[in-house]
Amino acid sequence: MDLQAVVDDIAAKLAERRGEGKVADYIPELAKVDPKQFGIAITTVDGRVFTAGDATTPFSIQSISKVFMLTLALGTAGEALWKRVGREPSGSAFNSIVQLEHEHGIPRNPFINAGAIVVCDQVLASYKPKEAIGEYMRFMRSLADDDSLLIDRSVAKSETETGFRNQALANFMRSFGNLHHDVDHVLGVYFHQCALAINCVQLSRAGLFLAAQGRDPISGYSVVSAKRARRINALMLTCGHYDGSGDFAFHVGLPGKSGVGGGILAIAPGKASVAVWSPGLNKVGNSALGSVALEMLATRTGWSVFGA
């Protein structure tokens, strides 16, 4: 299959739809991003890279970071993490608080904000806040095979100043005893992980271990066990798009994780890691054109985990 022709065709077909959706504006710094951008990058398990559009323009990783922080937290806490966070789709918005009261401060899954905040708290059991961010950056640079990755401090600051909802979630969980560290420290780590600037090429490279049974097929480095990679993919499939997870499985059929920066990481197990980016979001907070692009890709490649 000519994957370069596939991504070129997707970018060409979506050219006139650039700007669809609504850029996240609850984080003031993200509201400044030009919505008419679109990029796609595929890194295959045999190390080939195919790109089209704005594939090397950096964007804010936002919630896609939750996949990588979860990987780090499972590395330090192992299965004990699952006592503090569930593995069920929430059927609610990414920043919802409603289930937390009924479920005694235990978030539904690690990919909604409440769950990701618990994951940060878990990482702080092993590292001081600055070290936790340092460890995350070391991990991301090594996975992306790119030492130039940086956190966008203006995005982190913007979210620190306006993250009232996340503060509410963190304080609420603390009241149930499911947050063990200082709320400001936990959120400091969370906001900085979300503020990582990354482009489609770097992101598709960073996710490659999930397409290759936990092992980076290019460096040969074992990131996680095959079982853990499979389980992270399962969580991405069921919970990676919040209240749009069912629809994403229906249309695309790949484990995926979205972020309000407009990026989506999708994993085609045994085949490739794919990153798409377009800042305009649909009503559940997932990239509008990014979702369409991945549906086109899945249709053209037959890569859906549910069959061609």
Ligand SMILES: NC(=O)CC[C@H](N)C(=O)O
């Ligand atoms: N869905 C997202 O990407 C949300 C991440 C964002 N940093 C927040 O906490 O609101």
